[in-house]
Amino acid sequence: MEIKKTSLNKLHQSNNAKFVEFAGYEMPIQYSKGIIEEHKFTRSHSGIFDVSHMGQLFIYGDESLTEELEKIFPLDLKNLKQNCSKYSFLMNEDAGIYDDLIITKIEEGYLIILNAACKDKDFEILSNLLGSKFKMNLDNNRSLIAIQGPKSVEILNSIINGVDQLNFMTGNWFDSDNQKLFVTRSGYTGEDGFEISISNDKAEKFVENLIEKGAQLIGLGARDTLRLEAGLCLYGHELDINKTPVEANLRWAISKSRLSNGGFIGSKKIMNQMQDGASQIRVGIKPEGRLIAREKTKIFDDTDKQIGEITSGTFGPSVNGPIAMGYVNKEFSKVDTKILLEVRGKKHPANVCALPFYKKNYVKGVN
Amino acid sequence: MSEVKFSKEHEWITLEGDVATIGITKHATEMLGDIVFAELPEKGSNVEKDGTAGVVESTKAASDVYTPVSGEVVDTNQAIVDDPSKINEDPEGSAWFFKLKMKDQSEMDSLMNKEEYDKFAKESAS
Numbered sequence: 001m002e003i004k005k006t007s008l009n010k011l012h013q014s015n016n017a018k019f020v021e022f023a024g025y026e027m028p029i030q031y032s033k034g035i036i037e038e039h040k041f042t043r044s045h046s047g048i049f050d051v052s053h054m055g056q057l058f059i060y061g062d063e064s065l066t067e068e069l070e071k072i073f074p075l076d077l078k079n080l081k082q083n084c085s086k087y088s089f090l091m092n093e094d095a096g097i098y099d100d101l102i103i104t105k106i107e108e109g110y111l112i113i114l115n116a117a118c119k120d121k122d123f124e125i126l127s128n129l130l131g132s133k134f135k136m137n138l139d140n141n142r143s144l145i146a147i148q149g150p151k152s153v154e155i156l157n158s159i160i161n162g163v164d165q166l167n168f169m170t171g172n173w174f175d176s177d178n179q180k181l182f183v184t185r186s187g188y189t190g191e192d193g194f195e196i197s198i199s200n201d202k203a204e205k206f207v208e209n210l211i212e213k214g215a216q217l218i219g220l221g222a223r224d225t226l227r228l229e230a231g232l233c234l235y236g237h238e239l240d241i242n243k244t245p246v247e248a249n250l251r252w253a254i255s256k257s258r259l260s261n262g263g264f265i266g267s268k269k270i271m272n273q274m275q276d277g278a279s280q281i282r283v284g285i286k287p288e289g290r291l292i293a294r295e296k297t298k299i300f301d302d303t304d305k306q307i308g309e310i311t312s313g314t315f316g317p318s319v320n321g322p323i324a325m326g327y328v329n330k331e332f333s334k335v336d337t338k339i340l341l342e343v344r345g346k347k348h349p350a351n352v353c354a355l356p357f358y359k360k361n362y363v364k365g366v367n
Numbered sequence: 368m369s370e371v372k373f374s375k376e377h378e379w380i381t382l383e384g385d386v387a388t389i390g391i392t393k394h395a396t397e398m399l400g401d402i403v404f405a406e407l408p409e410k411g412s413n414v415e416k417d418g419t420a421g422v423v424e425s426t427k428a429a430s431d432v433y434t435p436v437s438g439e440v441v442d443t444n445q446a447i448v449d450d451p452s453k454i455n456e457d458p459e460g461s462a463w464f465f466k467l468k469m470k471d472q473s474e475m476d477s478l479m480n481k482e483e484y485d486k487f488a489k490e491s492a493s
Contacts, residue, residue, distance in 0.1 A: 034400055036401040036426065221400070221426060225426055290404050290451070292424050294428075322403075344422065
C-alpha cells in the first residue's frame with residue numbers, strides 16, 4: 001500500500017524533517033533541532049504538531065443520535081453542553097479498548113477525534129452499531145493542527161481572534177481567512193493549547209503563519225516524550241483490546257451517572273471492576289539513576305516474581321531523567337512501592353510514582 | 368598517535384602505543400539523535416573484536432556499541448555516563464567511550480580510513 005501524506009508534507013520537508021512511517025502515513029519524527037530541544041521549546045514557547053493523520057469523524061443527528069451514542073460510550077452525553085469535549089473509549093463487550101478518543105458535541109451532532117491507526121476500524125464498528133440512520137463522515141478533506149505550550153494562546157489568538165475565550169476541553173467554529181475552522185482548547189502535551197481542524201488546502205498557509213508568529217514545528221518524537229511526561233496514554237502501548245479503562249486507571253473518564261444503570265458496551269465488566277478492583281493497573285514508574293526501561297521491559301518484585309510490564313519508557317527532557325508507565329499487579333500499584341526492572345539481563349531498582357511526571361499547565365477557566 | 372580508523376558499526380579508533388581509544392562517530396550520533404544514556408564496559412574486563420562493549424540510548428531507542436578490536440578495558444569515560452549529551456556535542460573528541468590494551472594490532476588493518484568511512488556512511492544512510 002502506498003504511504004499516505006498529510007497536506008503539510010512539503011512544509012515538513014522544507015523544514016528538514018526526518019520522516020518515519022506511522023499508521024500508514026509519512027510523518028515527521030523530528031526536525032533539525034532534535035527531540036529534546038523541540039520538547040523544551042514546546043514547554044517554554046509554542047510547538048506546532050501536524051496530527052492530520054488522526055481521524056476526524058463527524059456524525060450528524062439530533063437527540064436520537066445522543067441516545068444511540070450513550071449505548072456505546074460511558075458518557076453522560078445528554079447533559080454534555082454544545083461545544084464541550086470529553087475523553088472516552090470505544091470498547092468491546094469485555095470493556096477491551098478499540099480506541100481512545102475525544103468526542104465533542106457540535107450543533108449538528110458530534111465530532112470524534114480518533115487515533116490514526118484505529119480510525120478505519122472505528123468507522124466500521126460505529127457504522128455497524130449506528131446503522132444507516134445517521135450520516136457519518138470520516139473527513140479526509142480536513143487537516144488537524146495542534147499548537148501547544150504557554151505562548152500558543154497569544155499566537156493563535158492573533159490569527160483567530162477569540163480563541164483565548166475558550167475553556168479547556170471546549171471548542172467552537174471560528175471564521176478565519178474566509179473559511180470555517182473548528183478549534184478546541186485541548187492537547188496531548190500537558191500544556192495549554194489548541195487543536196485546529198482546517199481544510200487541507202488552507203493548512204500549509206495557516207501553519208506558515210503560526211511559524212511567522214514564533215511557533216515552531218515539533219515532530220512525533222517530542223510529542224511522545226511530552227505526553228509521557230504528562231502521564232497520558234498512547235493507544236497500542238498503554239491501551240489495547242486486552243485492557244479496560246479501569247485497568248488503565250482512567251475511571252475518571254467514565255461518567256458517574258452511567259455507572260449505576262450501565263447500558264453502554266462493556267458496562268458489566270466496568271461495573272464489576274469498579275467494585276472489585278482490577279488485578280493489574282497502570283502506574284507511573286521512575287527508574288533510579290539514568291537507566292531507561294523501554295516498552296516490554298519486565299517488572300519484578302524482590303522475590304524474582306514477575307509482577308508487570310512497561311508499556312512506554314523514555315528520557316523525560318523536562319523531568320531530566322528516565323520515566324516510564326506500565327502495568328503492575330494491584331498490590332504493587334501504591335506510590336513509592338519498590339520494584340525491579342529487567343534491562344539487558346540485569347535487574348535495576350525503580351519506584352512506582354504518581355502521574356503526571358510533569359505538572360500540567362492547563363487553563364481551567366478563563367471566564 | 369595513529370591515523371583514525373573506522374568500523375562498519377560506526378565506531379572510531381585511534382592507537383597510541385598498544386592502547387586504543389574508541390568512540391562512536393559523528394555520523395552515528397546524527398543517526399541516533401539526542402543521546403540520553405550511556406553504558407560502558409567494566410574496567411579490567413576483556414572484550415572481543417565485533418562484540419558488544421556498551422550501550423547508548425537516544426530518546427527514541429537503545430543501540431549496542433561494538434568494539435572494533437579485542438583487548439582489555441584499561442579506562443572508561445565516566446564523563447559521558449554522567450552527562451550523555453556530551454556524546455552529541457563532541458563524539459570524535461572528548462566524548463570517547465573506552466580505552467583498550469590491544470592484543471593483536473593487526474586487527475586495525477581491516478578497518479576503514481576516513482575517506483573510506485565517509486563514503487560508507489554516506490552510502491549506508493541513503
